[in-house]
Amino acid sequence: MFGSLQRIRNISAPVAGYLMRRLWCDACIVGGGPAGSSAAIRLRQIGLEVVVIERAQFPRRKIGESLAPSILPLLDVLGVREQVESAGFPRPVGATVRWHGDVRFISRASHHGEGGLQADRAVFDHILLNFAFQKGARVLMPALAVSARYDKCWTVSASTQEGNIEITCRYLLDGAGRRGFLKHARRTRLMPSTLALFAYWTDHNLHSSETRVEAFSDGWFWAAPLSNDQANIAVFIDPKGRTLTQGDLERPYRALLSRSLLLRRCLEGCMVSPVIGCDAAANMAQEPIGEGYVRLGDAAMCIDPLAGQGTHLAIMMGLQAAAVTNTVLSTPTCREIAEQFYRNQVARWAQHFSAISAEFYAERAEVDPSTFWTTRAHGFPSIGNPPRAATTTKDLDPDTRLFWSTNAQFTIAGILIKDRIEEALVIFCRVGDRSIAFLGGVPVRQVAEHLLEPGRAYQIAARLVPYMGERAAVETVLKLWQFRVLATDESERENHKIIVPTQPLMGVAN
Numbered sequence: 001m002f003g004s005l006q007r008i009r010n011i012s013a014p015v016a017g018y019l020m021r022r023l024w025c026d027a028c029i030v031g032g033g034p035a036g037s038s039a040a041i042r043l044r045q046i047g048l049e050v051v052v053i054e055r056a057q058f059p060r061r062k063i064g065e066s067l068a069p070s071i072l073p074l075l076d077v078l079g080v081r082e083q084v085e086s087a088g089f090p091r092p093v094g095a096t097v098r099w100h101g102d103v104r105f106i107s108r109a110s111h112h113g114e115g116g117l118q119a120d121r122a123v124f125d126h127i128l129l130n131f132a133f134q135k136g137a138r139v140l141m142p143a144l145a146v147s148a149r150y151d152k153c154w155t156v157s158a159s160t161q162e163g164n165i166e167i168t169c170r171y172l173l174d175g176a177g178r179r180g181f182l183k184h185a186r187r188t189r190l191m192p193s194t195l196a197l198f199a200y201w202t203d204h205n206l207h208s209s210e211t212r213v214e215a216f217s218d219g220w221f222w223a224a225p226l227s228n229d230q231a232n233i234a235v236f237i238d239p240k241g242r243t244l245t246q247g248d249l250e251r252p253y254r255a256l257l258s259r260s261l262l263l264r265r266c267l268e269g270c271m272v273s274p275v276i277g278c279d280a281a282a283n284m285a286q287e288p289i290g291e292g293y294v295r296l297g298d299a300a301m302c303i304d305p306l307a308g309q310g311t312h313l314a315i316m317m318g319l320q321a322a323a324v325t326n327t328v329l330s331t332p333t334c335r336e337i338a339e340q341f342y343r344n345q346v347a348r349w350a351q352h353f354s355a356i357s358a359e360f361y362a363e364r365a366e367v368d369p370s371t372f373w374t375t376r377a378h379g380f381p382s383i384g385n386p387p388r389a390a391t392t393t394k395d396l397d398p399d400t401r402l403f404w405s406t407n408a409q410f411t412i413a414g415i416l417i418k419d420r421i422e423e424a425l426v427i428f429c430r431v432g433d434r435s436i437a438f439l440g441g442v443p444v445r446q447v448a449e450h451l452l453e454p455g456r457a458y459q460i461a462a463r464l465v466p467y468m469g470e471r472a473a474v475e476t477v478l479k480l481w482q483f484r485v486l487a488t489d490e491s492e493r494e495n496h497k498i499i500v501p502t503q504p505l506m507g508v509a510n
Helices: 005-009 034-046 069-078 081-085 121-134 250-257 264-268 310-330 332-367 444-452 457-468 470-482
Strands: 022-030 050-053 094-098 103-107 138-140 143-150 154-160 163-174 187-189 195-202 211-216 219-225 231-237 276-279 283-285 293-295 401-404 408-417 420-429 434-436
Touching: 022 034, 022 154, 022 310, 034 050, 034 069, 034 121, 034 310, 050 121, 050 143, 050 163, 069 081, 069 310, 081 121, 121 138, 143 163, 163 310, 195 250, 219 250, 231 250, 250 264, 283 332, 293 310, 310 332, 310 420, 332 408, 332 420, 401 457, 408 434, 420 444, 444 457, 457 470
Parallel strands: 022 050, 022 163, 050 138, 094 211, 163 293
Antiparallel strands: 094 103, 143 154, 154 163, 187 283, 195 231, 195 276, 211 219, 219 231, 408 420, 420 434
């Protein structure tokens, strides 16, 4: 599994009797975690020259092993799914949860019945980084990015075991974790402070592969059985009012674990690692992107662990940061729209995942109104939570008369098309804070005028049939009604005429 680590480690070794101390690349990525590795893979697939600077020597421990099935399509995009699945990670189809007092099994399988992954992050993260190396990225590991200066291009100084290296690059991607590499990154809190205490166990008495999640008055427990007969068992608490030191975490950790109904028998097993304490607070960089750089992964945003999608989000950020990088480097005139696209994405992710975690906290607060739960039940006012769309699963009568709603408007925005951010006409839905760029696989610009004219549901669908076929047209009208883009209530009708650009927009087919 780790046979190529030596090759990565020695990427900057002496060549023909001297040490290569200067490198040039299109993009330098600081941090080789899932976000940085995914960006490196995608940039190499595009054809750009990439250098990755990773501080740690892989493999290394990392919390966050429970990956939902939704991560599988992202691994397909990267081309690394086969390698990940062949690693033999357990594939649980759900989780055992004790949240309201009773114990329940909650399914997390995909629509195709596929389970998620209980991925040992030491192995998973190395697979991604090694794949980036195989695709042609130059990986410096272990190496410390020491400093960077920018003057139309970046000069990054790095320290390796073999000596110092200077990297000149056109674009810098900061994926160096919560603290980041680029200095002076002000951050906004999304949730109150949370501390994670975790350790690895064998003989843990967890006899099936599903994740365990359990709430108690002062926090919550989480456990992930792994493929090597080990399990990562964690407890998440508020650090305020607690006197904890990194060298004396085992005693409070064991005391907390003894309070768990699902996990207390793990104490009969053998703890094979020290107890590690790490910051698990949700926060985001106030400026995730700027001239010549982009932040990704935890350097851009840390979501609350209760949302359970941190690694998924990191890979998504890596893919989108790669598209932004490609856009800025290949088409500098599109820099502003690419940067705004990324800012909007980070803000929406922050709202989305804050809303998910706040909802879980609120559910628990209903049965346990202790401080830990009530202070987290409404998110942080600095970011706010997106309004939920008043969607319905009811059938739409074909004769229902529909109008363009005041809840929606056409606007020009950046969208992701393959490996680039390009301008397009989109529908922005005020309710739910979502943007729609394609309907039935067709760019919105091609069908916009057909949506503005009122009509019965079947009539609007009939207008769309020539563009997308009957089934997609019917599903599109239903979707727009559910998202309140098309309204049945006369009071929500938008009366003024919206002007639709007649000239083709870049990136949108005629």
